[in-house]
Amino acid sequence: YRKLCSCRLSLTVSLRAALRHLSPRSTFSSAATLQRSPVSPSSRFLPSTSGQPGVGRRKLHTGADGPKPSPDAAPGRMAFSRITQEDLAFFRKILPGRAVTDPDLLESNNVDWLKTVRGSGEVLLRPQTTEEVSQILKYCNSRNLAVNPQGGNTGLVGGSVPVYDEIILSTALMNKIQAFDSISGILTCQAGCVLEDLSHYLEERDHIMPLDLGAKGSCHIGGNVATNAGGLRLLRYGSLHGTVLGLEVVLADGRVLDCLATLRKDNTGYDLKQLFIGSEGTLGVITAVSILCPCKPKSVNVVFLGCETFEQLLKTFQLCRGMLGEILSAYEFLDTECMRLLNTHLKLPNPISDSPFYIVIETSGSDPAHDEEKLHNFLDTAMTSSLVTDGTVATEESKIKALWSMRERITEALTHDGYTYKYDISLPVERIYQLVADMREHLGERAKSVVGYGHVGDGNLHLNITSAAKDPALLVAIEPFVYEWTARSRGSISAEHGLGLKKRNYIYYSKSSQAVALMGDIKTMLDPKGILNPYKTLPDNLK
């Protein structure tokens, strides 16, 4: 890699002195992407929720003041059919060797990545084609069998695993790339393609995926679309509502909805595909995706900076939007508590001196010299005006990955710190760290760690609170405090994670009752029996 000061532009002494080399330490060479850990027998699971009818149906906003069943607990099992031998025979016939019932093989499909929720699915179906998905759903709908569509199972809100005995419909074998047009940059592929595999495929063809996230090594593009994943590049390339150009979706009754256009513009009627982006598998099963992919930038730089206050971090953001302009591709932050967890649990050393806040800035551009000059000018201004106190720059790919891992591996570090209460909050950007500070003060000694990180550029805070073990009293202290705080600031209680099982009953903090009622109408229209991913996304009081 090159430090900025090795570029051909003159640097001020202050900058040269301040920007340190990023040492190629071995700890940095570990995989920067989120790896799924094997499920350990000692993991803390939620107690099995069967036999708890009505749990989670209590009214929201009741101001809970003691340990009661949380609104994120599963409601009672709905009146779906139980799987019979005839059903299994049917599935085995249409999916020879791909209808799995061995409980050991099903274990990892029943448990979420965080190991906080588990289902008791007894059948895992692994279709390879849209036609197979259509046959499965047509059959399940006629038999009133519930279905849990599953991609890479990297979701964080309990949306990707069964709650009871829903049939697990995995897209894992639907991993074919169908077409790529290098002139338009439009990729068409099956829903089960792993995001990182698509990224590698595209990089060889001088393009990139418009989204990138920590779970890229496991997550499926179909799951990304179904959950409207945001990630690290949203600031630059926008949301999937803009970049997804077409979808093929199998509806609950097995009908195949072909909206798999590969056109940048198409105003012929309502844009139906939008309904499925972010619907978390509750309205249909996405089987194929076409997506607009940007050209691979010729030059990428990553900067890791230290900052004394969050206010300075925001001022640095404003400066950087102006000075880096069109080459800015990410502006992320973590606080000193995150750094402590990275140091402690993953042995990742701090690449710069200790600071209350850290910034990760990425630039992507078409001219390395221009980009470095812009970056230099920005850093020079940021340093001389004392907005940032220390920093390091990477331009080589392995060093870029190492710096990114400081941001991407926080989720993993948290899993080692204890039981994690996760919140994914959208707020006006000026407000995002105040919630962390207020929560820290509010919880005091009750929490082990209260950490904040996330996507400053998108106004998206990841607030995480850990405790030694699952702690219902702590949960009561956190909720509804966190949701009420967010609602007061007109924020969203789920910026990018979705609602899944865990957050479904909190929807009213961010959506009007008129809007939620309309969502219910749409669900009824598309899935009248409610077989698709039941107990997820929509609140219990709608059902």
Next chain:
Amino acid sequence: YRKLCSCRLSLTVSLRAALRHLSPRSTFSSAATLQRSPVSPSSRFLPSTSGQPGVGRRKLHTGADGPKPSPDAAPGRMAFSRITQEDLAFFRKILPGRAVTDPDLLESNNVDWLKTVRGSGEVLLRPQTTEEVSQILKYCNSRNLAVNPQGGNTGLVGGSVPVYDEIILSTALMNKIQAFDSISGILTCQAGCVLEDLSHYLEERDHIMPLDLGAKGSCHIGGNVATNAGGLRLLRYGSLHGTVLGLEVVLADGRVLDCLATLRKDNTGYDLKQLFIGSEGTLGVITAVSILCPCKPKSVNVVFLGCETFEQLLKTFQLCRGMLGEILSAYEFLDTECMRLLNTHLKLPNPISDSPFYIVIETSGSDPAHDEEKLHNFLDTAMTSSLVTDGTVATEESKIKALWSMRERITEALTHDGYTYKYDISLPVERIYQLVADMREHLGERAKSVVGYGHVGDGNLHLNITSAAKDPALLVAIEPFVYEWTARSRGSISAEHGLGLKKRNYIYYSKSSQAVALMGDIKTMLDPKGILNPYKTLPDNLK
């Protein structure tokens, strides 16, 4: 303005010789934006369609071979109530002085900008608030009165005027800007704000609107969103599905759906606002919009180039994507026939030497020197490799506007050439000009002019055919030829104009019958009586 050769970088002789000065001729100082012409009494209107039940209901794909009623003719009037004196009294009470019935005042609201369709609306309602819109629709729904929501009435597919006696619900007085957050760039405003007014407001605050189009001087942001307008900046800032962050919509029964979030990310349930983007006023009336606005670029350059073949024009596009990269903000084209119409009807002189094809390239960036260097390098390569034959560059605002007018005023020039048959086609970019060539050959002497222009970067062709007067025989030669050609190339028969009245029955050329049926279900769910913008967007066979 400055020519490129005045920048501090050295230029090759070939480039310097080729790039001419853009003379500050007075013709360029005329308004570059589309101005609505007053309706002239001699305008060619479609014959009144009342008393033609069943017209337009014939099956598609029948291979018409003689003048028959076209599928774009209006179907018979549906069984809505007629407006009574009691209705008028109600409207006058809730909208004092803003329920207009004078036929002279209603004239311009009944006729579309192209003067190709006219309705016979007898009442124009001009609400100022969402609450008023809600009261109007609640009343109309209970009385079974049809409503035509109207923005700036600049649509090109007959979607913005009544077909029969629908009540015209204009957003013209809903023109308040409600909020602008300069940190996030999020603007919130009422639906009736004129696009150009918003642009001016934002420019004073160092931001721009993410969309720009020829009709900016008249069109309303609510209408832009309702029609999912594309325009000149889509290449850079993406579609409204990505940039619109929130909508307030009044549903057919008067319910107010508040999805007016001002957050960049919000994954709490289904993204309902997406349903209304591009629904052309058939699912609800958009009353307010929040939208993400980019920072105003510090440097804007526009280049006007000549090209020998469309193949070279495409090669130039590929070169320019690579060399201009992140600063490329538009890549538009026009053919020599467009230039002829601009010369003839608007007296706009060609700023460069005559060429079969012309390209308009816009760059927007944060560093003028970097942008000019990128542009210079690109132009140098394009000239030396003979991809382009001549060109001129503008960096000063008035000259930029003058160059843009060569692209933006083609629509206006066409209206002077005769009766215009307009097609707005999405195709794989390699195919877009072949349709123009094939159509020209197919029509031979039957057409007065066959011209092609549009958004190369988005694969969006505007194909226009003129004749001295309305010519049913010519129409039969054009359609379904143009639609069948498009469908064979898996294109869209409406890239950005929408379907409106004129194109509604052609939807099956671009959408599957499953998809269209689902659109019908959504319409029924949201507007069971079908009072909102009837006869538009959805095909007659669904009703």
